[in-house]
Amino acid sequence: MTETKEYLEKGNAKFELGQYEDAIKDYDKVIELNPENSEAYCNRGNAKYKLGQQILKDVIRNFDEAVKDFDEVFKLDFKNKNLVNEKAAKIHTLLCNILADYNEYSTKFNAL
Secondary structure: OOHHHHHHHHHHHHHHOOOHHHHHHHHHHHHHHOOOOHHHHHHHHHHHHHHHHHHHHHHHHHHHHHHHHHHHHHHHOHHHHHHHHHHHHHHHHHHHHHHHHHHHHHHHHHOO
16 A cells, blocks of 8 residues: 555545544645645545534534623623623624635535
């Protein structure tokens, strides 16, 4: 088995396990060894896409948790109402922008 094939198979196995960052490293090595290996580029693109989905889910979860914390501040300290509303609005705007960007890229990716 060639070194290129070995890295490609390692990357594919890691991809299947959801270890996208490690899979990307293996695909990087394939491309370094053979810059014309289209399968490695395709697989690396898929791994980057899946990694982006994971990151987005984490971002959304963190924003949701932040909003819950601000809700709790509002319950405990009514004087901070304006500050809490301002922070929540910023988070909401940021999350909407992230989701809009994600939807745009996802649509483009799925159209391929």
